Amino acid sequence: MPLSLARPPGARDSGCGGRGRAAVGSADVTSQRTSLTPPEDARAPVRHPEAPAPGEPLGSHYDQCFGCGTGQPHGLHLDARAGEGVDVTAEFTVKPEHQGAPGLAHGGVLTTALDETLGSLNWLMHTISVTGRLETDFRQPVPVGSVLHLEARVTAVHGRKIYCTATGRVGGPEGPVAVRADGLFIEVKVEHFISNGRDEEIQAAMNDPDQVRRARAFEVNP
Numbered sequence: 001m002p003l004s005l006a007r008p009p010g011a012r013d014s015g016c017g018g019r020g021r022a023a024v025g026s027a028d029v030t031s032q033r034t035s036l037t038p039p040e041d042a043r044a045p046v047r048h049p050e051a052p053a054p055g056e057p058l059g060s061h062y063d064q065c066f067g068c069g070t071g072q073p074h075g076l077h078l079d080a081r082a083g084e085g086v087d088v089t090a091e092f093t094v095k096p097e098h099q100g101a102p103g104l105a106h107g108g109v110l111t112t113a114l115d116e117t118l119g120s121l122n123w124l125m126h127t128i129s130v131t132g133r134l135e136t137d138f139r140q141p142v143p144v145g146s147v148l149h150l151e152a153r154v155t156a157v158h159g160r161k162i163y164c165t166a167t168g169r170v171g172g173p174e175g176p177v178a179v180r181a182d183g184l185f186i187e188v189k190v191e192h193f194i195s196n197g198r199d200e201e202i203q204a205a206m207n208d209p210d211q212v213r214r215a216r217a218f219e220v221n222p
């Protein structure tokens, strides 16, 4: 049976460069790139006046989060720190449970580390946003036991769209870049989680005053 290039009726657009365009063919290679490139009228990101001070640990947004939660035994346990601009740093130690190939970190886990570091930029802008698109380059394999030195920053903002970039270096904060990613995060309200999450966890989160305080702290804009 010939492979059909048509999208099924009602299929959600991949978001690759303008809604409604099929994600096939060479033309889309270009538009995929542009969906991570800020439009010309995008503005520079603004550090929220009440953002954590440079160097301050940001803590976890949710204790069951695979990226930053302290309640996830096999999670990444990232604890990012605020930078001086709209940027953060974090470290991730690759453990045996993060392997993809023998002795090497799984690429998806490394992408998660980049994604989580980018997600923690929310604290700097006092905005809640979720990953809409994320593109990772894997430049060097990362062995188990390595410390990945992560850095992420917002590059531009356009409406609800937050353009950002992250690197993960090995051998020290100034070491070679092993992985890097460009991301597009989309601003949402806390209701995004309440309407989409499984009831059990949402109820538990809403009954936890500390969790409610953390979620609300994100969305107090100037």
Ligand SMILES: CCCCC/C=C\C/C=C\C/C=C\C/C=C\CCCC(=O)SCCNC(=O)CCNC(=O)[C@H](O)C(C)(C)COP(=O)(O)OP(=O)(O)OC[C@H]1O[C@@H](n2cnc3c(N)ncnc32)[C@H](O)[C@@H]1OP(=O)(O)O
Pocket (backbone or CB within 6 Å): 014, 015, 016, 017, 018, 019, 035, 061, 062, 067, 115, 116, 119, 120, 122, 128, 129, 130, 131, 132, 133, 159, 160, 161, 184, 186, 188, 190, 193, 194, 202, 205, 206, 211, 212, 214, 215, 218
């Ligand atoms: C009280 C209890 C609360 C409990 C909650 C606890 C804590 C909450 C607090 C903080 C947590 C915050 C974040 C988590 C932080 C870190 C974790 C790491 C980050 C993640 O791991 S997070 C999970 C993975 N993530 C998702 O689970 C998203 C699934 N997804 C969606 O939920 C929708 O898809 C959404 C909302 C993204 C958009 O949907 P939507 O309907 O709101 O908006 P729409 O589609 O109109 O897009 C608006 C504009 O973005 C453009 N756009 C959208 N998507 C694009 C794409 N892919 N490529 C290019 N452009 C794109 C459009 O083209 C348009 O652009 P334009 O404005 O120019 O027209």
